[in-house]
Amino acid sequence: MTAPVTLSLAVNGAVHEVTVPPRKLLSDVLREDLGLTGTHVGCEHGVCGACTILIDGQPARACLTFAVQMEGHDLTTIEAVSEGDRLSPLQQALHQVHGLQCGFCTPGIIMTVTAYLRDHPDPDEVEIRDLLSGNLCRCTGYQNIVKAVIRAAAEIRARAPA
Amino acid sequence: MLNMRLAQPEHLIDLNDLIELDRVIDHGEWVEVGALTRHHRVATAPEIRQGVPLLADAAATIGHYAIRQRGTLGGSLVQADPAAQLPLVAVTLGADVMVRSRRGRRTVAAAEFLRAIMSVDLAGDELVTGVCFPRQPDGERWAFDLFSRRHGDFAIVAVALTLQLDDAGAIVALRLGVGGVGPVPMRLTAVEQRAVGLVPDGDTILDLARNAAAAITPEDDPLVPAKYRRDLVETLTARALRRVTADWPEVTT
Numbered sequence: 001m002t003a004p005v006t007l008s009l010a011v012n013g014a015v016h017e018v019t020v021p022p023r024k025l026l027s028d029v030l031r032e033d034l035g036l037t038g039t040h041v042g043c044e045h046g047v048c049g050a051c052t053i054l055i056d057g058q059p060a061r062a063c064l065t066f067a068v069q070m071e072g073h074d075l076t077t078i079e080a081v082s083e084g085d086r087l088s089p090l091q092q093a094l095h096q097v098h099g100l101q102c103g104f105c106t107p108g109i110i111m112t113v114t115a116y117l118r119d120h121p122d123p124d125e126v127e128i129r130d131l132l133s134g135n136l137c138r139c140t141g142y143q144n145i146v147k148a149v150i151r152a153a154a155e156i157r158a159r160a161p162a
Numbered sequence: 163m164l165n166m167r168l169a170q171p172e173h174l175i176d177l178n179d180l181i182e183l184d185r186v187i188d189h190g191e192w193v194e195v196g197a198l199t200r201h202h203r204v205a206t207a208p209e210i211r212q213g214v215p216l217l218a219d220a221a222a223t224i225g226h227y228a229i230r231q232r233g234t235l236g237g238s239l240v241q242a243d244p245a246a247q248l249p250l251v252a253v254t255l256g257a258d259v260m261v262r263s264r265r266g267r268r269t270v271a272a273a274e275f276l277r278a279i280m281s282v283d284l285a286g287d288e289l290v291t292g293v294c295f296p297r298q299p300d301g302e303r304w305a306f307d308l309f310s311r312r313h314g315d316f317a318i319v320a321v322a323l324t325l326q327l328d329d330a331g332a333i334v335a336l337r338l339g340v341g342g343v344g345p346v347p348m349r350l351t352a353v354e355q356r357a358v359g360l361v362p363d364g365d366t367i368l369d370l371a372r373n374a375a376a377a378i379t380p381e382d383d384p385l386v387p388a389k390y391r392r393d394l395v396e397t398l399t400a401r402a403l404r405r406v407t408a409d410w411p412e413v414t415t
Binding site: 044045046049052055058059060061064066068069112116130131133134135 | 165166176178179202225226227228229231232313314
């Protein structure tokens with residue numbers, strides 16, 4: 001039962017075959033077996049949000065998911081967020097308004113907010129603060145993250161075809 | 163549960179891909195919500211927002227946005243945390259839990275399904291397939307409120323209520339459920355009965371809230387004294403009653 005199993009994972013548009021113990025967390029498989037170390041591991045029990053990725057387009061904690069559960073699902077990690085060499089509007093905004101310091105929480109915040117802005121293109125500040133409550137940041141005090149989200153949302157709306 | 167090593171099952175079956183249990187069906191008198199329906203969908207589905215708005219409002223307060231994308235109605239009911247939102251709403255509204263196994267199907271009232279802290283009426287070969295919530299009547303008002311020390315944490319105390327008023331503004335029916343004050347969420351039926359016929363002005367609200375606090379018998383725990391929980395029940399009940407009376411938005415058509 002704890003013998004390694006072989007499974008295929010669709011991550012960032014590519015299919016990877018991995019052989020891992022069934023009890024291995026998705027966050028650890030992404031980092032250790034696929035080398036996608038942009039997904040960070042903080043609390044390992046779903047509280048801090050650093051490991052947030054997208055499962056079928058929706059934000060989820062990779063540390064609360066076993067990799068074996070993910071066959072047949074579409075995974076997106078921070079490595080697929082930038083558009084080639086160009087930062088995404090949210091990444092650019094975080095850079096411009098100093099929305100990160102050590103950067104440990106940033107990948108999880110980017111995954112959470114990217115999915116949220118796709119479904120809620122014009123959030124107000126209260127909504128943004130509620131959203132960010134699921135991602136702990138110990139450096140910034142959040143003020144500049146909120147500013148970055150507002151700026152990114154405006155940029156994404158401006159880019160969208162009318 | 164697994165992560166905290168509270169549960170160490172020999173076998174673990176992933177139900178997440180049973181997508182046919184991620185569903186909301188409006189049966190008129192009842193709204194059936196599948197066990198695999200995610201909290202985010204419970205909070206936003208038009209059939210629930212219209213038919214069982216108390217449920218939708220409660221689901222919107224669970225955890226955080228990413229958590230609500232994965233957590234499910236069935237998962238919350240079966241975990242049976244004494245302070246969780248959805249068991250409280252199921253008990254308050256008198257919902258029925260639908261259970262299935264190879265032996266057949268059965269339905270059990272939420273108040274009977276929840277037996278004790280994290281313990282439910284479910285055999286090893288049974289699966290919760292969904293929950294049937296009675297539609298809230300037209301004109302019924304509702305409020306859900308909770309207190310937790312950090313936004314998104316489990317509540318210390320949570321309160322769910324519905325209220326119907328007659329044309330003179332007197333209470334026709336009150337349902338008042340509280341969570342976090344005992345092993346399972348409970349209806350405060352004595353307070354509900356006391357409320358009938360009263361006009362919920364400021365003094366009446368305070369009286370009902372004090373009676374709610376007196377109706378529970380929480381125990382001291384290392385972090386939360388019993389008196390603190392009782393004070394929270396009083397405060398949250400009063401706040402919820404004000405929200406469905408003085409602060410209830412006038413209907414504009």
